[in-house]
Amino acid sequence: MGKAVPQKIKSMANVLLATYPNQLSDDFGENKLFVDSFDMPMSTTQRNLVAGFVTRKVAKAKKQ
Secondary structure: OOOOOOHHHHHHHHHHHHHOOOOOOOOHHHHHHHHHOOOOOOOHHHHHHHHHHHHHHHHHHHHO
């Protein structure tokens, strides 16, 4: 079974993907810096979860 990602993390990641589709990649480090560049109030753990979820979605979309 996979990891359970909270709905708040999924919704933030989906908004970022819809708003900035060309600036997100399948590289976790780049996505982490991109998410960190916003002034959104989130902890380091939340930032990493959002960046990881975005990375997985972009990588999955590239495979198809």
